[in-house]
Amino acid sequence: MNCVIEPGLLEGTVSIPASKSAAHRALICAALAKGTSRLTNLSDSEDIAATIGALQQMGAKITRTGSSVTVTGILEPPTQPITLDCGESGSTLRFLIPVAAALGLTCTIIGKGRLPYRPLDAYLRELPKKGISIQPERQDALLPLHMSGKLQSGVFQLEGDVSSQYLTGLLLALPLLEGDSRLELTSPLESAPYVDMTAALLRQAGVPTEKTPEGYRIPGGGVYHPLSLAIEGDYSQAAFFLTANALGSHVRVDGLGENSCQGDRKIVEILRELCYTKENTIASGLSVYAADIPDLVPVLTVLACLCGKPSRIYGAKRLRLKESDRLAAIAAALNAIGGQVSQTEDGLEIQPIAAFTGGTADSCGDHRIAMSLAVAATRSTAPVTILGAEAVRKSYPDFWSDYQKLGGTVHVISLE
Numbered sequence: 001m002n003c004v005i006e007p008g009l010l011e012g013t014v015s016i017p018a019s020k021s022a023a024h025r026a027l028i029c030a031a032l033a034k035g036t037s038r039l040t041n042l043s044d045s046e047d048i049a050a051t052i053g054a055l056q057q058m059g060a061k062i063t064r065t066g067s068s069v070t071v072t073g074i075l076e077p078p079t080q081p082i083t084l085d086c087g088e089s090g091s092t093l094r095f096l097i098p099v100a101a102a103l104g105l106t107c108t109i110i111g112k113g114r115l116p117y118r119p120l121d122a123y124l125r126e127l128p129k130k131g132i133s134i135q136p137e138r139q140d141a142l143l144p145l146h147m148s149g150k151l152q153s154g155v156f157q158l159e160g161d162v163s164s165q166y167l168t169g170l171l172l173a174l175p176l177l178e179g180d181s182r183l184e185l186t187s188p189l190e191s192a193p194y195v196d197m198t199a200a201l202l203r204q205a206g207v208p209t210e211k212t213p214e215g216y217r218i219p220g221g222g223v224y225h226p227l228s229l230a231i232e233g234d235y236s237q238a239a240f241f242l243t244a245n246a247l248g249s250h251v252r253v254d255g256l257g258e259n260s261c262q263g264d265r266k267i268v269e270i271l272r273e274l275c276y277t278k279e280n281t282i283a284s285g286l287s288v289y290a291a292d293i294p295d296l297v298p299v300l301t302v303l304a305c306l307c308g309k310p311s312r313i314y315g316a317k318r319l320r321l322k323e324s325d326r327l328a329a330i331a332a333a334l335n336a337i338g339g340q341v342s343q344t345e346d347g348l349e350i351q352p353i354a355a356f357t358g359g360t361a362d363s364c365g366d367h368r369i370a371m372s373l374a375v376a377a378t379r380s381t382a383p384v385t386i387l388g389a390e391a392v393r394k395s396y397p398d399f400w401s402d403y404q405k406l407g408g409t410v411h412v413i414s415l416e
């Protein structure tokens with residue numbers, strides 16, 4: 001779908017969808033629990049649908065009524081081969097590979113978009129040492145992936161700067177094994193708040209893990225307890241509207257937890273530290289180390305364009321491994337509408353502009369690029385055409401209708 005956004009500030013109230021990260025984790029914990037869990041306030045994004053669908057294949061009974069789900073944990077893991085479709089969701093893929101291995105499932109894992117090309121090296125290296133056969137079907141892509149065997153406990157060595165999702169996946173899976181396990185980091189952990197979020201939920205589910213100087217210790221023989229949980233609002237999604245506010249819009253964002261452990265809550269602090277001129281333009285530039293907040297980078301780049309001084313975002317090399325090469329995609333998208341953004345090896349350098357000048361920009365099929373362009377359009381002197389605007393379905397299917405409710409003008413010009 002391609003659409004044209006008319007320039008204009010936003011105003012009104014938005015109820016922010018539930019945290020995608022929290023929802024993936026809660027669903028998986030619930031599927032592994034002995035008994036029935038109830039989760040409320042789930043979003044109906046494609047990524048969450050992928051996790052629900054895959055967990056159902058793995059034997060969990062999940063019934064959805066509106067934004068609530070009832071999950072009866074897996075009683076008997078299936079013995080016949082199953083297919084797990086992860087859609088485009090890196091979290092679904094990297095969380096469920098070790099969980100399926102711990103349950104001893106024989107499965108084929110499939111996915112679409114850029115997912116077959118996002119790294120799985122740590123699993124391809126470590127799981128075969130622990131009793132798992134894990135084999136991509138093709139040479140030029142990692143999916144479809146064929147997996148069988150029963151995971152054994154022990155020591156897993158993981159790089160910390162490719163994806164924290166490996167740690168989350170193993171933290172979720174290893175309590176199911178009889179013996180104790182350890183995760184040892186071979187490079188400093190990035191996206192650390194996401195792993196903290198996993199550890200917090202595991203504690204809630206009755207399977208605590210222990211942080212060690214090297215990584216984590218995970219006692220075996222854990223029993224997941226059922227959960228009763230309302231998923232809190234998503235700071236990564238709120239960041240689009242909060243940034244629009246920093247650029248002149250007036251959006252009240254409802255549904256966020258004030259004591260949230262989401263790392264992307266950092267957006268509030270970054271925006272609070274901005275200095276404004278008497279004319280209400282941003283006087284300062286941004287200097288952001290983004291290793292722990294990768295998902296904020298696209299929208300922070302929009303903000304940086306409209307800062308009064310040059311900005312830099314660094315510590316963000318992992319952004320090249322997301323739904324797009326996000327450093328290349330956001331630079332190209334914003335430059336196409338009047339921005340001055342250049343890539344560095346691990347980030348972006350941004351020169352100030354007074355306003356975007358409109359034009360046509362490609363989301364590269366990436367939801368966070370599409371939503372960032374919508375924020376840029378609020379401060380453009382001419383319309384912004386977004387190619388691939390439907391990408392928002394991955395995490396925030398109601399984004400365009402919410403944007404319109406806030407007074408944004410969106411013309412769909414093609415459904416392709």
Ligand SMILES: O=C(O)C1=C[C@@H](OP(=O)(O)O)[C@@H](O)[C@H](O)C1
Binds near residue numbers: 020162163165168318
């Ligand atoms: O654990 C999670 O929920 C996530 C971890 C992050 O990925 P990386 O750890 O690969 O950076 C983040 O980008 C992703 O959107 C969600």
Ligand SMILES: C=C(OP(=O)(O)O)C(=O)O
Binds near residue numbers: 088
């Ligand atoms: C990178 C993202 O998600 P995932 O890794 O789960 O595909 C995202 O939502 O920006």
